[in-house]
Amino acid sequence: MNIYDFKFKTIDGEDAALDKFKGKVLLIVNTASKCGFTPQYKDLQKLYEKYNAKGFEILGFPSNQFADQEPSNNDEVKNFCEINFGVTFPLSEKVEVRGNDxxxxxxxLTQQVAFGGFDMNNPSGKMLHSFLQEKFPDFLLGDSVKWNFTKFLIDKSGNVVERFESPIEPMEIEGNIKKLL
Incomplete structure:
Protein backbone atom coordinates (compact mmCIF):
# COMPACT_ATOMS: atom_id res chain seq x y z
CA MET A 1 0.00 0.00 0.00
CA ASN A 2 1.17 3.54 -0.71
CA ILE A 3 -0.28 7.05 -0.81
CA TYR A 4 -1.55 6.56 -4.37
CA ASP A 5 -4.00 3.87 -3.22
CA PHE A 6 -6.17 6.43 -1.42
CA LYS A 7 -9.18 8.45 -2.51
CA PHE A 8 -11.03 11.40 -1.05
CA LYS A 9 -13.96 13.68 -1.80
CA THR A 10 -13.16 17.21 -2.89
CA ILE A 11 -14.71 20.17 -1.14
CA ASP A 12 -17.18 20.24 -4.04
CA GLY A 13 -18.20 16.63 -3.34
CA GLU A 14 -16.41 15.06 -6.31
CA ASP A 15 -14.44 11.83 -6.05
CA ALA A 16 -10.69 12.25 -6.37
CA ALA A 17 -7.83 9.77 -6.26
CA LEU A 18 -4.29 10.46 -5.13
CA ASP A 19 -2.90 8.43 -8.01
CA LYS A 20 -3.40 11.47 -10.23
CA PHE A 21 -0.48 13.02 -8.31
CA LYS A 22 2.00 10.28 -9.26
CA GLY A 23 5.35 11.77 -10.19
CA LYS A 24 4.71 14.98 -8.26
CA VAL A 25 5.90 16.26 -4.90
CA LEU A 26 2.89 16.48 -2.63
CA LEU A 27 2.20 18.36 0.60
CA ILE A 28 -0.85 17.18 2.54
CA VAL A 29 -2.06 19.57 5.26
CA ASN A 30 -4.98 19.45 7.66
CA THR A 31 -6.51 22.92 7.86
CA ALA A 32 -8.98 25.09 9.77
CA SER A 33 -10.38 28.60 9.27
CA LYS A 34 -10.46 29.81 12.86
CA CYS A 35 -7.05 28.73 14.15
CA GLY A 36 -4.03 30.75 15.18
CA PHE A 37 -2.20 28.96 12.36
CA THR A 38 -4.84 29.83 9.72
CA PRO A 39 -2.61 32.57 8.21
CA GLN A 40 -0.42 29.69 6.95
CA TYR A 41 -2.90 29.44 4.07
CA LYS A 42 -1.21 32.54 2.61
CA ASP A 43 2.25 30.97 2.44
CA LEU A 44 0.88 27.59 1.36
CA GLN A 45 -0.68 29.39 -1.60
CA LYS A 46 2.64 31.19 -2.30
CA LEU A 47 4.47 27.86 -2.39
CA TYR A 48 1.76 26.40 -4.60
CA GLU A 49 2.02 29.26 -7.09
CA LYS A 50 5.82 29.18 -7.10
CA TYR A 51 6.29 25.42 -7.57
CA ASN A 52 3.07 23.99 -9.04
CA ALA A 53 4.33 24.25 -12.62
CA LYS A 54 7.48 22.36 -11.51
CA GLY A 55 5.48 19.38 -10.25
CA PHE A 56 4.39 20.43 -6.74
CA GLU A 57 0.89 19.93 -5.38
CA ILE A 58 -0.79 20.80 -2.09
CA LEU A 59 -3.90 19.13 -0.75
CA GLY A 60 -5.75 20.78 2.12
CA PHE A 61 -8.01 18.70 4.36
CA PRO A 62 -10.26 20.89 6.53
CA SER A 63 -11.10 19.41 9.91
CA ASN A 64 -13.14 20.56 12.90
CA GLN A 65 -11.46 18.23 15.39
CA PHE A 66 -9.38 20.80 17.19
CA ALA A 67 -11.37 23.10 19.49
CA ASP A 68 -14.12 23.52 16.85
CA GLN A 69 -11.88 25.71 14.70
CA GLU A 70 -13.53 24.67 11.43
CA PRO A 71 -17.27 24.92 12.19
CA SER A 72 -18.28 26.04 8.69
CA ASN A 73 -19.77 23.83 5.99
CA ASN A 74 -17.78 22.89 2.88
CA ASP A 75 -19.08 25.80 0.77
CA GLU A 76 -18.23 28.31 3.51
CA VAL A 77 -14.75 26.82 3.96
CA LYS A 78 -14.08 27.04 0.22
CA ASN A 79 -15.30 30.64 0.05
CA PHE A 80 -13.29 31.62 3.13
CA CYS A 81 -10.09 30.18 1.65
CA GLU A 82 -10.61 31.79 -1.76
CA ILE A 83 -11.66 35.23 -0.49
CA ASN A 84 -9.19 35.60 2.37
CA PHE A 85 -6.13 33.79 1.03
CA GLY A 86 -6.69 33.30 -2.71
CA VAL A 87 -6.39 29.52 -2.27
CA THR A 88 -6.37 27.68 -5.58
CA PHE A 89 -4.87 24.36 -4.45
CA PRO A 90 -7.30 21.47 -4.02
CA LEU A 91 -9.28 21.10 -0.80
CA SER A 92 -11.11 18.03 0.41
CA GLU A 93 -14.47 17.95 2.10
CA LYS A 94 -14.24 18.31 5.88
CA VAL A 95 -12.75 15.16 7.42
CA GLU A 96 -11.58 13.71 10.71
CA VAL A 97 -7.77 13.51 10.89
CA ARG A 98 -7.26 11.71 14.20
CA GLY A 99 -8.96 8.97 16.18
CA ASN A 100 -10.99 5.96 15.08
CA ASP A 101 -12.87 7.96 12.45
CA LEU A 109 0.35 9.29 6.94
CA THR A 110 0.73 9.05 10.73
CA GLN A 111 1.81 5.41 10.42
CA GLN A 112 4.52 6.41 7.95
CA VAL A 113 6.08 9.30 9.89
CA ALA A 114 6.00 9.39 13.68
CA PHE A 115 5.32 12.47 15.76
CA GLY A 116 8.74 13.82 16.65
CA GLY A 117 7.60 16.35 19.24
CA PHE A 118 7.38 20.10 19.03
CA ASP A 119 10.43 22.34 18.71
CA MET A 120 10.59 23.77 22.21
CA ASN A 121 12.98 26.49 20.98
CA ASN A 122 10.17 27.77 18.76
CA PRO A 123 7.81 29.97 20.82
CA SER A 124 4.78 28.65 18.93
CA GLY A 125 5.92 25.06 19.45
CA LYS A 126 6.42 25.62 23.15
CA MET A 127 3.03 27.35 23.43
CA LEU A 128 1.17 24.61 21.53
CA HIS A 129 2.82 21.87 23.61
CA SER A 130 1.84 23.64 26.86
CA PHE A 131 -1.70 24.25 25.60
CA LEU A 132 -2.18 20.63 24.61
CA GLN A 133 -0.66 19.39 27.86
CA GLU A 134 -3.15 21.49 29.82
CA LYS A 135 -6.32 21.19 27.69
CA PHE A 136 -5.96 18.02 25.58
CA PRO A 137 -3.21 15.86 27.13
CA ASP A 138 -4.37 12.75 25.24
CA PHE A 139 -3.59 14.55 21.96
CA LEU A 140 0.12 14.33 22.83
CA LEU A 141 0.03 10.52 22.97
CA GLY A 142 1.06 8.42 19.99
CA ASP A 143 1.69 9.55 16.44
CA SER A 144 -1.72 11.03 15.60
CA VAL A 145 -2.15 14.53 14.20
CA LYS A 146 -1.78 16.92 17.12
CA TRP A 147 -3.37 20.12 15.76
CA ASN A 148 -4.38 22.05 12.64
CA PHE A 149 -1.79 22.64 9.91
CA THR A 150 0.25 19.49 10.39
CA LYS A 151 2.06 19.03 7.09
CA PHE A 152 3.19 15.79 5.42
CA LEU A 153 5.69 15.96 2.55
CA ILE A 154 5.59 13.18 -0.05
CA ASP A 155 8.19 12.59 -2.75
CA LYS A 156 7.59 11.90 -6.45
CA SER A 157 7.50 8.15 -5.80
CA GLY A 158 4.76 8.46 -3.19
CA ASN A 159 6.98 8.03 -0.13
CA VAL A 160 6.01 10.05 2.94
CA VAL A 161 9.38 11.62 3.70
CA GLU A 162 8.77 14.27 6.35
CA ARG A 163 6.23 15.54 8.83
CA PHE A 164 6.10 19.15 9.97
CA GLU A 165 4.06 20.09 13.02
CA SER A 166 1.64 23.02 13.13
CA PRO A 167 4.07 25.72 14.33
CA ILE A 168 6.43 25.12 11.40
CA GLU A 169 5.63 27.80 8.85
CA PRO A 170 5.22 26.75 5.21
CA MET A 171 8.11 28.94 4.03
CA GLU A 172 10.41 27.12 6.47
CA ILE A 173 9.99 23.94 4.43
CA GLU A 174 10.55 25.51 1.01
CA GLY A 175 14.09 24.08 0.87
CA ASN A 176 12.76 20.58 1.63
CA ILE A 177 10.27 20.92 -1.23
CA LYS A 178 12.91 22.20 -3.67
CA LYS A 179 15.19 19.23 -2.90
CA LEU A 180 12.45 16.81 -3.90
CA LEU A 181 11.56 18.65 -7.12
Whole structure:
Protein backbone atom coordinates (compact mmCIF):
# COMPACT_ATOMS: atom_id res chain seq x y z
CA MET A 1 0.00 0.00 0.00
CA ASN A 2 1.17 3.54 -0.71
CA ILE A 3 -0.28 7.05 -0.81
CA TYR A 4 -1.55 6.56 -4.37
CA ASP A 5 -4.00 3.87 -3.22
CA PHE A 6 -6.17 6.43 -1.42
CA LYS A 7 -9.18 8.45 -2.51
CA PHE A 8 -11.03 11.40 -1.05
CA LYS A 9 -13.96 13.68 -1.80
CA THR A 10 -13.16 17.21 -2.89
CA ILE A 11 -14.71 20.17 -1.14
CA ASP A 12 -17.18 20.24 -4.04
CA GLY A 13 -18.20 16.63 -3.34
CA GLU A 14 -16.41 15.06 -6.31
CA ASP A 15 -14.44 11.83 -6.05
CA ALA A 16 -10.69 12.25 -6.37
CA ALA A 17 -7.83 9.77 -6.26
CA LEU A 18 -4.29 10.46 -5.13
CA ASP A 19 -2.90 8.43 -8.01
CA LYS A 20 -3.40 11.47 -10.23
CA PHE A 21 -0.48 13.02 -8.31
CA LYS A 22 2.00 10.28 -9.26
CA GLY A 23 5.35 11.77 -10.19
CA LYS A 24 4.71 14.98 -8.26
CA VAL A 25 5.90 16.26 -4.90
CA LEU A 26 2.89 16.48 -2.63
CA LEU A 27 2.20 18.36 0.60
CA ILE A 28 -0.85 17.18 2.54
CA VAL A 29 -2.06 19.57 5.26
CA ASN A 30 -4.98 19.45 7.66
CA THR A 31 -6.51 22.92 7.86
CA ALA A 32 -8.98 25.09 9.77
CA SER A 33 -10.38 28.60 9.27
CA LYS A 34 -10.46 29.81 12.86
CA CYS A 35 -7.05 28.73 14.15
CA GLY A 36 -4.03 30.75 15.18
CA PHE A 37 -2.20 28.96 12.36
CA THR A 38 -4.84 29.83 9.72
CA PRO A 39 -2.61 32.57 8.21
CA GLN A 40 -0.42 29.69 6.95
CA TYR A 41 -2.90 29.44 4.07
CA LYS A 42 -1.21 32.54 2.61
CA ASP A 43 2.25 30.97 2.44
CA LEU A 44 0.88 27.59 1.36
CA GLN A 45 -0.68 29.39 -1.60
CA LYS A 46 2.64 31.19 -2.30
CA LEU A 47 4.47 27.86 -2.39
CA TYR A 48 1.76 26.40 -4.60
CA GLU A 49 2.02 29.26 -7.09
CA LYS A 50 5.82 29.18 -7.10
CA TYR A 51 6.29 25.42 -7.57
CA ASN A 52 3.07 23.99 -9.04
CA ALA A 53 4.33 24.25 -12.62
CA LYS A 54 7.48 22.36 -11.51
CA GLY A 55 5.48 19.38 -10.25
CA PHE A 56 4.39 20.43 -6.74
CA GLU A 57 0.89 19.93 -5.38
CA ILE A 58 -0.79 20.80 -2.09
CA LEU A 59 -3.90 19.13 -0.75
CA GLY A 60 -5.75 20.78 2.12
CA PHE A 61 -8.01 18.70 4.36
CA PRO A 62 -10.26 20.89 6.53
CA SER A 63 -11.10 19.41 9.91
CA ASN A 64 -13.14 20.56 12.90
CA GLN A 65 -11.46 18.23 15.39
CA PHE A 66 -9.38 20.80 17.19
CA ALA A 67 -11.37 23.10 19.49
CA ASP A 68 -14.12 23.52 16.85
CA GLN A 69 -11.88 25.71 14.70
CA GLU A 70 -13.53 24.67 11.43
CA PRO A 71 -17.27 24.92 12.19
CA SER A 72 -18.28 26.04 8.69
CA ASN A 73 -19.77 23.83 5.99
CA ASN A 74 -17.78 22.89 2.88
CA ASP A 75 -19.08 25.80 0.77
CA GLU A 76 -18.23 28.31 3.51
CA VAL A 77 -14.75 26.82 3.96
CA LYS A 78 -14.08 27.04 0.22
CA ASN A 79 -15.30 30.64 0.05
CA PHE A 80 -13.29 31.62 3.13
CA CYS A 81 -10.09 30.18 1.65
CA GLU A 82 -10.61 31.79 -1.76
CA ILE A 83 -11.66 35.23 -0.49
CA ASN A 84 -9.19 35.60 2.37
CA PHE A 85 -6.13 33.79 1.03
CA GLY A 86 -6.69 33.30 -2.71
CA VAL A 87 -6.39 29.52 -2.27
CA THR A 88 -6.37 27.68 -5.58
CA PHE A 89 -4.87 24.36 -4.45
CA PRO A 90 -7.30 21.47 -4.02
CA LEU A 91 -9.28 21.10 -0.80
CA SER A 92 -11.11 18.03 0.41
CA GLU A 93 -14.47 17.95 2.10
CA LYS A 94 -14.24 18.31 5.88
CA VAL A 95 -12.75 15.16 7.42
CA GLU A 96 -11.58 13.71 10.71
CA VAL A 97 -7.77 13.51 10.89
CA ARG A 98 -7.26 11.71 14.20
CA GLY A 99 -8.96 8.97 16.18
CA ASN A 100 -10.99 5.96 15.08
CA ASP A 101 -12.87 7.96 12.45
CA UNK A 102 -9.77 9.55 10.93
CA UNK A 103 -9.75 9.60 7.15
CA UNK A 104 -7.70 6.63 5.86
CA UNK A 105 -5.19 9.05 4.31
CA UNK A 106 -4.33 10.45 7.74
CA UNK A 107 -4.20 7.01 9.36
CA UNK A 108 -1.68 6.07 6.69
CA LEU A 109 0.35 9.29 6.94
CA THR A 110 0.73 9.05 10.73
CA GLN A 111 1.81 5.41 10.42
CA GLN A 112 4.52 6.41 7.95
CA VAL A 113 6.08 9.30 9.89
CA ALA A 114 6.00 9.39 13.68
CA PHE A 115 5.32 12.47 15.76
CA GLY A 116 8.74 13.82 16.65
CA GLY A 117 7.60 16.35 19.24
CA PHE A 118 7.38 20.10 19.03
CA ASP A 119 10.43 22.34 18.71
CA MET A 120 10.59 23.77 22.21
CA ASN A 121 12.98 26.49 20.98
CA ASN A 122 10.17 27.77 18.76
CA PRO A 123 7.81 29.97 20.82
CA SER A 124 4.78 28.65 18.93
CA GLY A 125 5.92 25.06 19.45
CA LYS A 126 6.42 25.62 23.15
CA MET A 127 3.03 27.35 23.43
CA LEU A 128 1.17 24.61 21.53
CA HIS A 129 2.82 21.87 23.61
CA SER A 130 1.84 23.64 26.86
CA PHE A 131 -1.70 24.25 25.60
CA LEU A 132 -2.18 20.63 24.61
CA GLN A 133 -0.66 19.39 27.86
CA GLU A 134 -3.15 21.49 29.82
CA LYS A 135 -6.32 21.19 27.69
CA PHE A 136 -5.96 18.02 25.58
CA PRO A 137 -3.21 15.86 27.13
CA ASP A 138 -4.37 12.75 25.24
CA PHE A 139 -3.59 14.55 21.96
CA LEU A 140 0.12 14.33 22.83
CA LEU A 141 0.03 10.52 22.97
CA GLY A 142 1.06 8.42 19.99
CA ASP A 143 1.69 9.55 16.44
CA SER A 144 -1.72 11.03 15.60
CA VAL A 145 -2.15 14.53 14.20
CA LYS A 146 -1.78 16.92 17.12
CA TRP A 147 -3.37 20.12 15.76
CA ASN A 148 -4.38 22.05 12.64
CA PHE A 149 -1.79 22.64 9.91
CA THR A 150 0.25 19.49 10.39
CA LYS A 151 2.06 19.03 7.09
CA PHE A 152 3.19 15.79 5.42
CA LEU A 153 5.69 15.96 2.55
CA ILE A 154 5.59 13.18 -0.05
CA ASP A 155 8.19 12.59 -2.75
CA LYS A 156 7.59 11.90 -6.45
CA SER A 157 7.50 8.15 -5.80
CA GLY A 158 4.76 8.46 -3.19
CA ASN A 159 6.98 8.03 -0.13
CA VAL A 160 6.01 10.05 2.94
CA VAL A 161 9.38 11.62 3.70
CA GLU A 162 8.77 14.27 6.35
CA ARG A 163 6.23 15.54 8.83
CA PHE A 164 6.10 19.15 9.97
CA GLU A 165 4.06 20.09 13.02
CA SER A 166 1.64 23.02 13.13
CA PRO A 167 4.07 25.72 14.33
CA ILE A 168 6.43 25.12 11.40
CA GLU A 169 5.63 27.80 8.85
CA PRO A 170 5.22 26.75 5.21
CA MET A 171 8.11 28.94 4.03
CA GLU A 172 10.41 27.12 6.47
CA ILE A 173 9.99 23.94 4.43
CA GLU A 174 10.55 25.51 1.01
CA GLY A 175 14.09 24.08 0.87
CA ASN A 176 12.76 20.58 1.63
CA ILE A 177 10.27 20.92 -1.23
CA LYS A 178 12.91 22.20 -3.67
CA LYS A 179 15.19 19.23 -2.90
CA LEU A 180 12.45 16.81 -3.90
CA LEU A 181 11.56 18.65 -7.12
Missing amino acids: AHPIFKY
